[in-house]
Amino acid sequence: MVRHPEYQYLDLLELVLEKGDQRIDRTGVGTKSLFGAMVRFDLSDGTVPILTTKKVFWKTAVKEMLWFLTGETNLQPLLRENVRIWTDWPLAKYRKSTGDEISQENFERRIIEDDEFAQTWGDLGPVYGKQWRRWLGADGKEYDQIAELVRTLRTNPASRRMLFHAWNPAELNSMALPPCHMVYQYHVTNEGRLNCLLFQRSCDLLLGAAFNYVGASALQLMLAQQADLAPGELIWVGGDVHLYLNHLDQARQQITRTPRPFPRMRLSRRPDSIDNYKITDFEVEGYEPHAAIKADVAV
Incomplete structure (x- = not known):
C-alpha cells in the first residue's frame, strides 16, 4: 500500500519537534529549526496537497496567489477579498509610528474604506508581486518574470531557464517582509507534464x-493550462524549516491525526491570459479535513 503523501509533512513536523535546533529568532518568540528539507507531491491525478490533518482555508491561499500575480503590493485588494494574512506587518508599523493602539478590525476597516489611508498605511513595499511582474533592472527597465515564463513554456519547454524569483537585494529593506518562498523553477517532461520546484528560504x-x-x-495548474500542459510534480524545498515555540503543542496534536484522501482541484474555465483568473475559477472536490488548529502568527 502506498503511503499517504501527507506523511512527508507530518514526518517533518515530528523531526523538527525531536531534533530541531532551538534558537532565538527575529520575532523574539523563538523556534526549533531544521536546515534543509524536501517533500514531493504528484498533481498528475488531479489531487493537490491541501493538508487534511487540519482544516486549511485553501481559498485564502489561492486569493493570495492571485494577488501576487496582479503585481499589487497594497493590502486593500486582499482585505476586500477577506484575506487578512498580511495585516500584522502594516498594523505593527502603524502602531509603532503613530502610537495609536488601533484594533486590527478597525485598522482593516479603514484600509478597506479609506483609499488615502490605504495608500499611506496599506502598502507592503516591493514584495512578491512587484518582483514577479515589475522587477526593476539595473538598466532602468521593468521585467515581467511571469509573462516571460509563460512565453517560454509555450515556445521552448525544454529550457532550463524557466524560473522566477523575488529576492531582490536592492529592495529588501523596503519590504514589509522579505520573500520566504523565493524561487520557482519549472520543468516540462516529454509527455507534456509541468513540474515545479519551489525553494523556500524560511x-x-x-x-x-x-x-x-x-x-x-x-499557480502550477494555471501555468499548465496556459501552456497546454498537464500538471506533474510539485517539489517543495525548505531552507530554515522551523516551528515557533508557541506552536509545539499544536504540532504534537497534528501528528497524532491520520491523513484523509487529498482533494481534487480543477479550473472551471480557461481565461485568455495568466492575468485573468479569479477565485471562482477554482473548484475543489472531496476535501474532508480534520478540525482546524489555531495558532498565533509571529510578527
Whole structure:
C-alpha cells in the first residue's frame, strides 16, 4: 500500500519537534529549526496537497496567489477579498509610528474604506508581486518574470531557464517582509507534464507550509493550462524549516491525526491570459479535513 503523501509533512513536523535546533529568532518568540528539507507531491491525478490533518482555508491561499500575480503590493485588494494574512506587518508599523493602539478590525476597516489611508498605511513595499511582474533592472527597465515564463513554456519547454524569483537585494529593506518562498523553477517532461520546484528560504512549518503548498499548486495548474500542459510534480524545498515555540503543542496534536484522501482541484474555465483568473475559477472536490488548529502568527 502506498503511503499517504501527507506523511512527508507530518514526518517533518515530528523531526523538527525531536531534533530541531532551538534558537532565538527575529520575532523574539523563538523556534526549533531544521536546515534543509524536501517533500514531493504528484498533481498528475488531479489531487493537490491541501493538508487534511487540519482544516486549511485553501481559498485564502489561492486569493493570495492571485494577488501576487496582479503585481499589487497594497493590502486593500486582499482585505476586500477577506484575506487578512498580511495585516500584522502594516498594523505593527502603524502602531509603532503613530502610537495609536488601533484594533486590527478597525485598522482593516479603514484600509478597506479609506483609499488615502490605504495608500499611506496599506502598502507592503516591493514584495512578491512587484518582483514577479515589475522587477526593476539595473538598466532602468521593468521585467515581467511571469509573462516571460509563460512565453517560454509555450515556445521552448525544454529550457532550463524557466524560473522566477523575488529576492531582490536592492529592495529588501523596503519590504514589509522579505520573500520566504523565493524561487520557482519549472520543468516540462516529454509527455507534456509541468513540474515545479519551489525553494523556500524560511518556513513557518505549522502555519505557512500549508498555504505555500496550496498557492504553488494553484499557480502550477494555471501555468499548465496556459501552456497546454498537464500538471506533474510539485517539489517543495525548505531552507530554515522551523516551528515557533508557541506552536509545539499544536504540532504534537497534528501528528497524532491520520491523513484523509487529498482533494481534487480543477479550473472551471480557461481565461485568455495568466492575468485573468479569479477565485471562482477554482473548484475543489472531496476535501474532508480534520478540525482546524489555531495558532498565533509571529510578527
